[in-house]
Amino acid sequence: MVQNRGESGEGEQLDLIKEPIVLEEQERELGLEDLPNQQTLDEAEQEAPHETDLQTVERHLHPKFKDNRMNEVGQPIMASRVFPDNYLDLNYLLTMYMIEEQAEKSNDVDFLAIVTGNQVVTSIAYEGRGRADDLEVAGVAHEADMEKLSKELGLGE
Amino acid sequence: MVTQTIIKTPENPRTLALGSVNERKPIPAIPSSDAYRRPPFSESHVTIIEGDPRQGKTETGVARIRDAYDKDCIRVYCQTMLHINCEVKTYNRHTRIARVRYNGKLKQLRIPESYKMRSPMKIFSNTPLYGIPYIFVPSFEHLMVWLKAGYIVNGWLLVDEAQVGMNARACMTELGKELGKLYHQFGKMQLDVIVVVPMARMVDYLARTVPNERIHCTYDEKTKKITLTIRKKGITGERIVKYYAPEYWKNYDTGRRITE
Numbered sequence: 199m200v201q202n203r204g205e206s207g208e209g210e211q212l213d214l215i216k217e218p219i220v221l222e223e224q225e226r227e228l229g230l231e232d233l234p235n236q237q238t239l240d241e242a243e244q245e246a247p248h249e250t251d252l253q254t255v256e257r258h259l260h261p262k263f264k265d266n267r268m269n270e271v272g273q274p275i276m277a278s279r280v281f282p283d284n285y286l287d288l289n290y291l292l293t294m295y296m297i298e299e300q301a302e303k304s305n306d307v308d309f310l311a312i313v314t315g316n317q318v319v320t321s322i323a324y325e326g327r328g329r330a331d332d333l334e335v336a337g338v339a340h341e342a343d344m345e346k347l348s349k350e351l352g353l354g355e
Numbered sequence: 356m357v358t359q360t361i362i363k364t365p366e367n368p369r370t371l372a373l374g375s376v377n378e379r380k381p382i383p384a385i386p387s388s389d390a391y392r393r394p395p396f397s398e399s400h401v402t403i404i405e406g407d408p409r410q411g412k413t414e415t416g417v418a419r420i421r422d423a424y425d426k427d428c429i430r431v432y433c434q435t436m437l438h439i440n441c442e443v444k445t446y447n448r449h450t451r452i453a454r455v456r457y458n459g460k461l462k463q464l465r466i467p468e469s470y471k472m473r474s475p476m477k478i479f480s481n482t483p484l485y486g487i488p489y490i491f492v493p494s495f496e497h498l499m500v501w502l503k504a505g506y507i508v509n510g511w512l513l514v515d516e517a518q519v520g521m522n523a524r525a526c527m528t529e530l531g532k533e534l535g536k537l538y539h540q541f542g543k544m545q546l547d548v549i550v551v552v553p554m555a556r557m558v559d560y561l562a563r564t565v566p567n568e569r570i571h572c573t574y575d576e577k578t579k580k581i582t583l584t585i586r587k588k589g590i591t592g593e594r595i596v597k598y599y600a601p602e603y604w605k606n607y608d609t610g611r612r613i614t615e
Contacts, residue, residue: 218479218490218506225486225605235449236599239415240422243585244445246596352460 255335259328263315267296272319279326292316399542401565403550406572411581411600413482415572416513416549417607418598420478422446423511423547424487428472429453429464436470477510481613484513485606494615495520499533508544516613517550518557526559535561574600 237245260276263269271292280288293316300307322328402419406412426443433441433455441457451466466472478489481498492498492507498520501507514521525531538561541548550566552558567588574581583596 218501220488221483221491222488223483223485226608228605230601230604233449233601234599235447236602238422238425238445238447238602239418239596239598240426241445241447242596242598243594246594 256332259322259331259335261318263311265311265315267299268311268315268319271296272315275319276322276328277332278323279329280320280323282325285320285324289316289320292320394545396542396545399539399565399567400547401541401550402548402568402570403552403555403563403566404570404572405552405555408553409574411572411574412551412553413515413607413609414600414603415570415581415583416515416551417482417484418603419549420480420484420511420513421487421603421606424474424476424478425472426453427474427476429455429466431474432466432470432472433457433464437464478513479507479510480513480515482513482515482611483608485608487606495530495534496615499530499537502537502544503533508546510545511547511549512541513549513551515551517552517562519613519615521550521552521558521562523557523559526561531559535559538562538565541565 260273263272275288293313296312296316297307297309300312402416404412404415425446425448429443429446430441433439433443439457441455441462444454444456444461446453446466451468453464453466455462455464478484478487479492479501480489481492481494483491492501498507498514520530521534522531526535538559548565550558550562555563555569569586571584572581573584579600580597581600583598585594585596
């Protein structure tokens with residue numbers, strides 16, 4: 199048997215079992231014979247979507263702000279289309295309104311965050327660039343998936 | 356029913372003086388592993404599995420090994436019965452259908468009920484496994500000595516509750532130092548290593564630098580599914596994988612404690 203070695207381990211003996219032994223025991227009987235046909239871990243891992251790159255790009259394309267109000271207003275705008283004629287007006291409106299809102303709550307208004315945040319939101323949505331980028335990324339991801347699938351099926355070789 | 360098969364090794368008194376681990380004792384020859392010889396790894400295959408208690412850490416380790424064993428059984432079936440060399444993609448135990456890639460094409464095979472699945476794959480584990488042939492590693496002292504002696508090579512190694520023997524607070528003990536010398540040589544030993552620990556910070560710093568894959572587990576009682584958040588070294592982002600937990604309950608004993 200294995201004995202405790204203590205700090206130094208000097209002089210003590212470690213008697214190991216003579217040989218590594220291959221054991222084979224039957225599966226445990228737990229009354230689980232009629233399990234539904236679910237995926238094994240290996241199957242689930244192989245079929246899990248490879249969305250990591252897509253998610254990373256999406257996170258960069260649609261930034262989130264610390265201010266909840268900014269997110270509330272900005273997220274739909276980023277997925278919409280801002281026409282060039284309305285660009286400056288919208289930017290002005292958003293900025294002035296948010297400054298007023300903050301000023302009503304306290305005198306501590308973060309002008310920089312409001313101005314740059316609105317600039318980011320409206321520039322992403324300028325002429326619908328935001329939604330065009332989304333569709334482009336989704337299309338590339340879809341193409342990559344289709345290419346992988348066709349390789350697996352032995353097509354196009 | 357328990358069957359035991361002894362791996363043939365050269366005659367060797369397996370009594371080692373603890374204080375003399377560092378003294379270069381004659382190392383016994385490596386047990387014959389020709390039956391399961393894998394190509395050298397170009398990178399380490401070490402996975403660290405983390406998660407709160409009862410969240411499916413051990414099960415995930417066992418599941419990985421169980422699936423790898425099944426796939427190796429299919430490889431053996433293809434070689435011995437069909438006389439073909441193919442890459443096994445997946446195997447479903449319920450339907451006994453395997454997906455293999457042969458000559459660049461994906462094919463499906465149904466394994467006959469009469470065929471008894473066997474594989475020479477070597478599995479070393481410090482927690483008992485059921486339904487899979489494995490070599491039990493009774494303690495971390497055994498793990499260290501067997502790694503040094505070359506017994507544990509060319510297979511899979513499951514280290515459950517790694518904080519017991521690889522504890523960060525015990526990294527400067529003799530055992531900790533000796534194990535520390537071995538962590539970065541798992542690739543040379545052609546070992547797929549799975550380290551199971553509640554939190555990575557609980558194990559020795561050296562052991563934390565080796566893994567190239569980190570998995571975090573959470574278990575949902577309602578759906579009985581374990582959700583894995585998998586991060587791989589050098590790859591941005593993470594993958595979310597869910598699998599059905601009861602599938603592997605019969606392969607390990609969740610109540611088994613590891614104390615040495």
